[in-house]
Amino acid sequence: MTQSKPSKPVGAAQRPQTRIQKRNRETILEAGLEVFSAFGFRGSTLDQIAKAAGLSKPNLLYYFPSKEAIHIELLSELMDDWLAPLRAMDAAGEPREEILRYVRRKLEMSQEMPRESRLFANEMLQGAPHVLAGLSGDLKALVDAKAAMIRGWSEDGRIAPVDPYHLIFSIWALTQHYADFDVQVRAILGPGHDPFIEAESYLEMLFTRLLAPDPGR
Amino acid sequence: MTQSKPSKPVGAAQRPQTRIQKRNRETILEAGLEVFSAFGFRGSTLDQIAKAAGLSKPNLLYYFPSKEAIHIELLSELMDDWLAPLRAMDAAGEPREEILRYVRRKLEMSQEMPRESRLFANEMLQGAPHVLAGLSGDLKALVDAKAAMIRGWSEDGRIAPVDPYHLIFSIWALTQHYADFDVQVRAILGPGHDPFIEAESYLEMLFTRLLAPDPGR
DNA sequence: CGTGGCGCTGACCGTCTGGTCAAATCCGGA
DNA sequence: TCCGGATTTGACCAGACGGTCAGCGCCACG
Numbered sequence: 182m183t184q185s186k187p188s189k190p191v192g193a194a195q196r197p198q199t200r201i202q203k204r205n206r207e208t209i210l211e212a213g214l215e216v217f218s219a220f221g222f223r224g225s226t227l228d229q230i231a232k233a234a235g236l237s238k239p240n241l242l243y244y245f246p247s248k249e250a251i252h253i254e255l256l257s258e259l260m261d262d263w264l265a266p267l268r269a270m271d272a273a274g275e276p277r278e279e280i281l282r283y284v285r286r287k288l289e290m291s292q293e294m295p296r297e298s299r300l301f302a303n304e305m306l307q308g309a310p311h312v313l314a315g316l317s318g319d320l321k322a323l324v325d326a327k328a329a330m331i332r333g334w335s336e337d338g339r340i341a342p343v344d345p346y347h348l349i350f351s352i353w354a355l356t357q358h359y360a361d362f363d364v365q366v367r368a369i370l371g372p373g374h375d376p377f378i379e380a381e382s383y384l385e386m387l388f389t390r391l392l393a394p395d396p397g398r
Numbered sequence: 399m400t401q402s403k404p405s406k407p408v409g410a411a412q413r414p415q416t417r418i419q420k421r422n423r424e425t426i427l428e429a430g431l432e433v434f435s436a437f438g439f440r441g442s443t444l445d446q447i448a449k450a451a452g453l454s455k456p457n458l459l460y461y462f463p464s465k466e467a468i469h470i471e472l473l474s475e476l477m478d479d480w481l482a483p484l485r486a487m488d489a490a491g492e493p494r495e496e497i498l499r500y501v502r503r504k505l506e507m508s509q510e511m512p513r514e515s516r517l518f519a520n521e522m523l524q525g526a527p528h529v530l531a532g533l534s535g536d537l538k539a540l541v542d543a544k545a546a547m548i549r550g551w552s553e554d555g556r557i558a559p560v561d562p563y564h565l566i567f568s569i570w571a572l573t574q575h576y577a578d579f580d581v582q583v584r585a586i587l588g589p590g591h592d593p594f595i596e597a598e599s600y601l602e603m604l605f606t607r608l609l610a611p612d613p614g615r
Numbered sequence: 616c617g618t619g620g621c622g623c624t625g626a627c628c629g630t631c632t633g634g635t636c637a638a639a640t641c642c643g644g645a
Numbered sequence: 646t647c648c649g650g651a652t653t654t655g656a657c658c659a660g661a662c663g664g665t666c667a668g669c670g671c672c673a674c675g
Contacts, residue, residue, distance in 0.1 A: 199621075199622090201622070202622090219524070219525070220524065221438045221440060221441060221524070222441070223437065223440050224438060224439070226661080227663060227664085228661090228662080228663095236623090237624055238624095238663085238664085239623075239625085239666090240623055240624075242663085242664065243622070243623070247663080247664080248663065248664090302519070302523055302578070302579075303438075303523055305578065305579045305581060305582055306519055306520055306523070306578055307436070307437065308436070308581050309581045309582065309585075313581065313585065316582055316586070317586075317588075320582075321585060321586050321588070324586050343600070343603070344596060344600050346596075347596060348600075350579075350583060351600070351604065353579075354571045354572050354579075355568055355571050357571075358571035358575075361522065362519075362522045362567075362571075364522060364525050365522055365526065365533055368526075368530065368533035368534040368537070369533070369534075369537065369538050369541050370563060371534075371538070379561060379564060380564060383565075386560070387568065387604075387608055390558070390610075391603075391604055391607050391608065416652090418642095418651080418652075419651090419652095443631080443633085444632075445632080445633095453653085454654055454655085455633085455654095456634085456635080456636090456653075456654060457652075457654075459634065459635085460652070460653075464634080465633065465634090
């Protein structure tokens, strides 16, 4: 029977005990984010991650059972942070301000956490093999709730009538685009432009016009 | 000196002579598109592509000098098709109709050519190592020209004032999102929804409201 | 000042991967 | 029919990859 390695930390199941464990797990996840977001899952190697973390490859595998485990851990951590601003959208607030705040916050996150955005985009492009369950579960439930809220605002005439699901999609698409396609955006704008500053006022204008109630009547 | 393989086809430099060559090159590119778009460049293997093409691996390398050569060929072919609708935007047309036609065509392409869209997105996420030159060259020139055109429309009061560059970015982001994040979109909408049909009317509405001249005054 | 277990590592393994090569097969034109 | 080049392939290679393992240091605690 198996002996040895009696307390090898497995995945994220148990409580991370030692502070060394906590520190090294965080170091590894940080390095994993750096590498995975730049090269994708299959394009990244344990050696790359180990080097970025300043640890040896076997040491990585002492804290995580496999390369995939690091990836999965990153993705599940990500989903929480990523959706927090959507959760914060408040039915009691002023509708256009709530939506615009969400747009602004999401754009901020694209600027400050482009690696997370790319990691997520990569996962989606591959067909979301690791998070598909989460998508049609938690995420769908959250979006359903918020969509109902937005629909309520539309029906009350506080914002123009819009499909709330596609409104949310368009917020995601427009904000994450500036992180995921950063190279293209910068190549086209040329030097001397800050994509994110310009995007902020552009998106504010776009959603203001889109949501203005009684646009023509 | 090198003898043998006197007429081995190299890249896309020479004229593809035989019809066998033409057929097989097309078969390989089709298979490469299938595999690369699903797994990314590093995530795809020559064996996968060979299997998808129904050819042997050495045979692949008889027609293309390397895995990367297949990838590059696909990307450069792609850029042309991908930008054709933008090229077709006509200064002489009715501005809103020209822009909306572009949006519709781009959305159509997302639906009909999702593999190309994902291939391109993958390349962007990795920092566009193979097409960076093209981005800041041809692409930038094309976008500059069309942006100037759109700015002219704005200044003439035929559409509302908008930053033309970010207008173009938003068209790309909103249409390609439905191809690249297809899994997520479908997971959230649930069965019984056709994302692309809904997207068409949503985007038409969005850009109509965005571009309507004299929105409030 | 032991000592037991946590933390860490060099060496190693089996597999996969991109690519090569010599040889076999195919095929159109003379 | 025959031939030379075009096409195809099985066998192979060197390196990279994810992962394993036995053992070594080190440190907290008694």
